[in-house]
Amino acid sequence: MAEPAAATPPFRFGAVILAAGASTRMGTPKQLLELDGQPLVVRAVAAALASPAWPVVVVLGAHAEKIRPVLARLPVLIADSPAWAEGMAASIRAGVTTLRQFSRALDGALVALCDQPAFSADTIARLVAAQGSSGRSIAAAHYRGRHGAPALFLRAHFETLAHLTGEEGARALLNGDPARVASVDLPALAHDLDTPADLAAFRQNAAR
Numbered sequence: 001m002a003e004p005a006a007a008t009p010p011f012r013f014g015a016v017i018l019a020a021g022a023s024t025r026m027g028t029p030k031q032l033l034e035l036d037g038q039p040l041v042v043r044a045v046a047a048a049l050a051s052p053a054w055p056v057v058v059v060l061g062a063h064a065e066k067i068r069p070v071l072a073r074l075p076v077l078i079a080d081s082p083a084w085a086e087g088m089a090a091s092i093r094a095g096v097t098t099l100r101q102f103s104r105a106l107d108g109a110l111v112a113l114c115d116q117p118a119f120s121a122d123t124i125a126r127l128v129a130a131q132g133s134s135g136r137s138i139a140a141a142h143y144r145g146r147h148g149a150p151a152l153f154l155r156a157h158f159e160t161l162a163h164l165t166g167e168e169g170a171r172a173l174l175n176g177d178p179a180r181v182a183s184v185d186l187p188a189l190a191h192d193l194d195t196p197a198d199l200a201a202f203r204q205n206a207a208r
Helices: 040-049 064-071 088-102 121-134 155-161 171-175 196-207
Strands: 013-019 056-060 077-080 108-113 138-143 146-154 181-185
Touching: 013 040, 013 088, 040 056, 040 064, 040 108, 040 121, 056 064, 056 088, 064 077, 077 088, 088 108, 088 155, 108 121, 108 155, 121 138, 121 146, 121 181, 138 171, 146 155, 146 171, 155 171
Parallel strands: 013 056, 013 108, 056 077, 138 181
Antiparallel strands: 108 146, 138 146
């Protein structure tokens, strides 16, 4: 009698929410701006917690003392990025390092921003599905003619992510070799909130 086939182990991945920026163009910590009664950073965390991602890491930097209290009751890990002024790479380093310290058994890491109102658990599900069906080592949102966050990286990229430098974060990794990236068209994610005008336009469109 043939033995039953071994079950495929579940895909295990953690999430890193980048929330360390100074929000200089907004003039106030955009992480705490409210949409539908929720601060942006809490909306992003809620999307990650509604997905299979575990753990969820939030990277703080410029306004950590103001943001930390709104996350106090949420089941997240806080990663401090003392070099936040360097740019997004420093935050990715801090987040991925925290994931690796939490578990050596993770298969992947989702890196997301806290200022994309359209980011959701469905976004994450689409990225996971694209990676699984394509077999590629990265699945990334595609908008504005290129790949960007959120993006799902397999463990093979952890070492690279943990040693990124500069302002561009993982952009070169996402837009270098197209053969390693599963592209997911997510045009709604092109709308991020960097300035008061961005926020006003988003609220106006949402009210229609």
